[in-house]
Amino acid sequence: MKKILKILAGFIGVVFILFLILLSYLWIREYRPKEVEDIKVMGKAEEEIESNKEYKIMTWNIGYAGLDKDTDFFMDGGNMVFPIDKSHVENAFDNILKISKEIGADFKLFQEVDKDSKRSYHIDQVEILKDNLGGNLAFALNYKVDFVPFPLPPLGKITSGILTQTEKKIEKSERYQQPIPHKFPVRLANLKRGFSASYLPVKESDKKFVLVNIHLDAYESGNQGRLAQSKQIIDFIDSEYKKGNYVLVGGDFNQELSEVKKEVPEGIWDPSPFPKEYLKDFMKLLYGDSETSVVNDKPYTGKDAYLSTIDGFIVTDNIEVKNIKTIKEQNFQYSDHNPVLLEFKLKN
Template sequence: MKLIKRILILLGALPVLYVGATILVATIFKYKPSGIEQISKIEEQFYLNDTTIYSVLIWNIGYAGLGAEMDFFYDGGTKVRDTEDGVRRNLHKITTFLQENDTLDFILLQEVDENSKRSYGINMVDHFNLALPEHFPFYAYNYKVPFVPLPWLNPMGRVNSGLLSFSKHIPAETKRFAFKGNYAWPKHLFMLDRCYLANYFLLEDSTRFVLINTHNSAYDDGNLRKQQNIQLGGTLVNEETAGNAFLVGGDWNQCPPDFLPGMAQEIFHNWVFDTINFVPLDKAFMGNGWEVWWGNNAPTNRRLQTSYSKETSFTTVIDFFLSSSRVEVIECNTIDLNFANSDHQPVILTFKIKRFDE
């Protein structure tokens, strides 16, 4: 009886030991980026101008693991990761699309894995660098956890992921800005360390053009996103005060401001719009002359409760651009790929940069 009792006590203690060990390891190896990190800086001077029409693409590629066949446990589905064949097939299709659009001046990607269990250890940073040889790459981690224990019976495991910005033009410098604020302990040990990645380009009028790749928080009550908007807004105000132009693009995990559910259902009548998880961007942090740009031809994101069905899957718009008054936007369109290889769709914007004295 004593032996059986000891065994039962040991078995009862195992979950506690497992959780304790997981938290300890996560604490020891916690990724702790500084507030601002210098990614690159060059002494040579290369300039953009006010006569060229530039083009930029934003796309959260969902680590090539959230194609049309996938659902995801964190969104109410049951699956944790796609098959390896599925990930490689999605990655091939995503890469083909980017190569077919390699004339774009700038490409801003989110959720690009470097060595993660969920994407079978594929180094997507190296992969895209090889696929886009005419672009200069800039990468910043925003998710670096040695072991994510959820779900308990089929954990996500190791995650290394981040923002990847490509440019055909050489920036004077590139910086990673850590978003302040996070979830409470111990949850924050296993969540993303959100950031935005800024490329600074010299302009012929002696000012700069700042292109920012952002991926804001999800799965919060809105407070984190509000804090992040205020912080990002402070950065943008500083740039504008210095006379610089800016353009921000990425996955905001918020709908554009003034983008009401009724309007969405009218515009996107061929899709089912999500009116439940609806968080609009608060315009309070925006300065005078700033404008939001999104493609009104198709949604940019689908919810992952189930595999994708155009007739039943909830969709929304959370991938868009924010421009300063010195950026003249010519066109903005969402590329409808039917969510075949990611839970997001790419958005392409064309623009010109106005001179400082215009």
């Protein structure tokens, strides 16, 4: 008996030491972004955006091309940690790229774009988008961890973020760190979300078109992180609008934008309502006519799926909205989100 207890104690001791080593490594290597950081603007674009001219902007959470219709993702109540195989990711990404080109938006906001992640087989999706879409691109990190130790099998390395692309000239782009709801030690292997603000010169004007790409927190306990992040974005819009700039925010709010009340099945992630009381009089929240933009449980079969409207835009009143719609033709085949397309023009 004593020998068994000794072996057991030794095993527990080794496990504890290994845990401390992992914790120390993650702490030393923790991604610690500054409150505001410059983002490198990639590619070439010289044409400036003009006032009183119609443009299209698309937002699409592409789910790192790893959340296609066949994926039963564990964070949505399913059983799968990784996509089925690399070919699934490659096929999904090829189709995401094809659909993005067909939509033909002047501005494209992508979320969950992987640069070097085990979950997407280390495919550099940023580089592929740059090579295929051209123009100016700005990529901001949201998730940078050398080794995510959970669940089983562990997610491993993740380098991922949000990407803004346009054939119009981006003068500069900045990353703003958002409030982090995760506490130590979970924080060490979790997302550090930030939003990107790209500043585009407006032809024959001293105003700027400020294009903001967002992806707010999702799987937190409660919704305090999302509320704090939403308030930060509203304050940012307010600040830029007071400078006389045009401000357009787009992305994945991870909050229900519509007024539709739904009963959430057990085990399915439930997005909290977007705090519309935070909006100022000169701001307008836009989404695709209550059409659903995300499927919260997988795999998607088209029947009895729990759907939400969490992708959309906020615009200031110096931007005229022409039309907004959810592109339903993708039908969650290649991502758990549908693209949302907004047509607009800057007022004189």
